[in-house]
Amino acid sequence: xxxxxxxxxxxxxxxxxxxxxxxxxxxxxxxxxxxxxxxxxxxxxxxxxxxxxxxxxxxxxxxxxxxxxxxxxxxxxxxxxxxxxxxxxxxxxxxxxxxxxxxxxxxxxxxxxxxxxxxxxxxxxxxxxxxxxxxxxxxxxxxxxxxxxxxxxxxxxxxxxxxxxxxxxxxxxxxxxxxxxxxxxxxxxxxxxxxxxxxxxxxxxxxxxxxxxxxxxxxxxxxxxxxxxxxxxxxxxxxxxxxxxxxxxxxxxxxxxxxxxxxxxxxxxxxxxxxxxxxxxxxxxxxxx
Amino acid sequence: xxxxxxxxxxxxxxxxxxxxxxxxxxxxxxxxxxxxxxxxxxxxxxxxxxxxxxxxxxxxxxxxxxxxxxxxxxxxxxxxxxxxxxxxxxxxxxxxxxxxxxxxxxxxxxxxxxxxxxxxxxxxxxxxxxxxxxxxxxxxxxxxxxxxxxxxxxxxxxxxxxxxxxxxxxxxxxxxxxxxxxxxxxxxxxxxxxxxxxxxxxxxxxxxxxxxxxxxxxxxxxxxxxxxxxxxxxxxxxxxxxxxxxxxxxxxxxxxxxxxxxxxxxxxxxxxxxxxxxxxxxxxxxxxx
Numbered sequence: 001x002x003x004x005x006x007x008x009x010x011x012x013x014x015x016x017x018x019x020x021x022x023x024x025x026x027x028x029x030x031x032x033x034x035x036x037x038x039x040x041x042x043x044x045x046x047x048x049x050x051x052x053x054x055x056x057x058x059x060x061x062x063x064x065x066x067x068x069x070x071x072x073x074x075x076x077x078x079x080x081x082x083x084x085x086x087x088x089x090x091x092x093x094x095x096x097x098x099x100x101x102x103x104x105x106x107x108x109x110x111x112x113x114x115x116x117x118x119x120x121x122x123x124x125x126x127x128x129x130x131x132x133x134x135x136x137x138x139x140x141x142x143x144x145x146x147x148x149x150x151x152x153x154x155x156x157x158x159x160x161x162x163x164x165x166x167x168x169x170x171x172x173x174x175x176x177x178x179x180x181x182x183x184x185x186x187x188x189x190x191x192x193x194x195x196x197x198x199x200x201x202x203x204x205x206x207x208x209x210x211x212x213x214x215x216x217x218x219x220x221x222x223x224x225x226x227x228x229x230x231x232x233x234x235x236x237x238x239x240x241x242x243x244x245x246x247x248x249x250x251x252x253x254x255x256x257x258x259x260x261x262x263x264x265x266x267x268x269x270x271x272x273x274x275x276x277x278x279x280x281x282x283x284x285x286x287x288x289x
Numbered sequence: 290x291x292x293x294x295x296x297x298x299x300x301x302x303x304x305x306x307x308x309x310x311x312x313x314x315x316x317x318x319x320x321x322x323x324x325x326x327x328x329x330x331x332x333x334x335x336x337x338x339x340x341x342x343x344x345x346x347x348x349x350x351x352x353x354x355x356x357x358x359x360x361x362x363x364x365x366x367x368x369x370x371x372x373x374x375x376x377x378x379x380x381x382x383x384x385x386x387x388x389x390x391x392x393x394x395x396x397x398x399x400x401x402x403x404x405x406x407x408x409x410x411x412x413x414x415x416x417x418x419x420x421x422x423x424x425x426x427x428x429x430x431x432x433x434x435x436x437x438x439x440x441x442x443x444x445x446x447x448x449x450x451x452x453x454x455x456x457x458x459x460x461x462x463x464x465x466x467x468x469x470x471x472x473x474x475x476x477x478x479x480x481x482x483x484x485x486x487x488x489x490x491x492x493x494x495x496x497x498x499x500x501x502x503x504x505x506x507x508x509x510x511x512x513x514x515x516x517x518x519x520x521x522x523x524x525x526x527x528x529x530x531x532x533x534x535x536x537x538x539x540x541x542x543x544x545x546x547x548x549x550x551x552x553x554x555x556x557x558x559x560x561x562x563x564x565x566x567x568x569x570x571x572x573x574x575x576x577x578x
Binding site: 068118132213216229239247 | 504
């Protein structure tokens, strides 16, 4: 089991992945950078499984990206598994072409990366007329693959941290189609394994509610939350596959005063058919420049 | 300009793409299959541009997928461009390995497809240990590429319609990781170019509203809609990049009676800072088996 002095934090990807970077930001924020061991996982399911088994104390998972929207697989895993959300991190996403320093870009025959990253760098890839875009399970793992082969005719698309981890060079920086690309990550841990400690108000709370398909069900819930002075920062509906005409809503809300917390959770319970409070945590603050 | 007798309908992808199939379903639904010319476009932007220029009468664009969530790029294009939504189509998404009938799967060295399709077939691709997954701009275009090369050592992942279009064979059927994968498509046309004619109630209406970041803004709007007997079938918040703390909401609602339509649009206008009615259309009905 992970003890309090060693924080093993699971993330999906190889060292240098964007999620790995988010793990480090979380560790810095806790002032525990030295105690933290990031644990590379192949899949999101593996991140959850390692937390449930006690092998990892925490996990860091992507929840939404400004270009591609919500990562619905992780919302579904949050609903299904007994974990708690204890933090959020926003990370700017910049993609880079990575390879050996003496690689000639015009001679590349293959560029490896995660399919979503390939999709976000279409304009750049179109310019590389001689190169095929090859799908790989992770951006940073693609950079490691380039490094292992020693080849000067292949490159990878990954973060600048992947360049550091692999010792490779950035051949072209910020090759994403759209600037301003950001990903929001959630920090998760076992229910009742709350570290950091629950924050004082104001704080954010994430929850999932299931509502009947009838006029006013959602309006009624939101009106009760509004009366309590609660602000909504995200709402998303998802059809529930097993029960047609019922909807699951993912809500992020800002709780302004400690005193309303109980009234908020009780309203959520009373006005929904099923619900799950995913956790309470400090809303993300951009670090001072 | 497209005249009423010839319907040129833009879609993103090569012939045989899922969007192409959705175009045909729309044409069948209109009883105009013979008048319809599907127009293959490279990008979603191109679909919109061809409608705005009058080169196409309609476009069919993917809006949401049950595995990957909303296609936010298209929602942003709907907000920005003067088009109207006049229909919706739900299509089951099945991926297939496609190649020449005498291709030996175990000898494949490369499998081509759209990055999102590659991402949805990870389990199958993992079994193909000798093959690289190569990213291509479209699923069906990948199948055409295989056909043009004549190679027996490459394959494509695409729809069964792509197999028909290319004359290639399905080497392995339904290779997606998760069954029950569905995509919702929207049919768009020029504002005031409404074909099919606006349906009688009950019908669906899609709209976008911008609301101030204050408790109760959304609750107030939804409560007013609920009082009118309107049901919400989708809601999604998107931060507005240029104006922090303001949110754009994409709403799909069901209008039960013609009589409330004006009251609904007036409530949406009155209770939002900005809004756009994307269109009214018949809600999708699963075809009888």
